Amino acid sequence: MRIEDLPENFTPEEFMKLDKMELDNLPYDVLKWECCFKNCNRGTTIRDYGIGPFYFLNRNSKAAEKHPERYWNNLNHIVWFCGKHYPYFKRLGWQQIEHRYFERKELSINPIKKVNQGNEKLG
Secondary structure (H helix, E strand, O other), X not given: OOXXXXXXXXXXXXXXXXXXXXXXXXXEEEEEEEXXXXXXXXXXXXXXXXXXXXXXXXXXXXXXXXXXXXXXXXXXXOOOOOOOOHXXXXXXXXXXXXXXXXXXXXXXXXXXXXXXXXXXOOO
C-alpha cells in the first residue's frame, strides 16, 4: 500500500491508525529531531510521511508494533530533549529551564535521508 492508494480525503488521524507493518511498507523520509537546549546537536530520528506536523518516532521495538498510536507526535505542541538534558528538565521543571537553557529553534527537524523501508535498512 502506498500513500497514493489512500482515499483523496483521508485525514491524518485516519492515516495514524495504520499499524506498524503497514507504515514500514510506505515511503517516508527520516529526519533528525534535535534537542532544544542551547548549543546541543543531539536528537532522535523521526519518520516523515508527509502529514506534518505529525511525525512518527523511528523505533523498531515490540512496543511500537503493539501500540503505534503512542509514537505519533505533533511537533507544534511538543519539544524534544536528549538523554543528557532531559534530567535537567525533569529536576528543574519547565519554568526554570525555559529562560536559562531552552532555545526555540525556527525549525527543530533536520533531514537526514530519504528511505524506502522495503529497499534499505535503517542504521
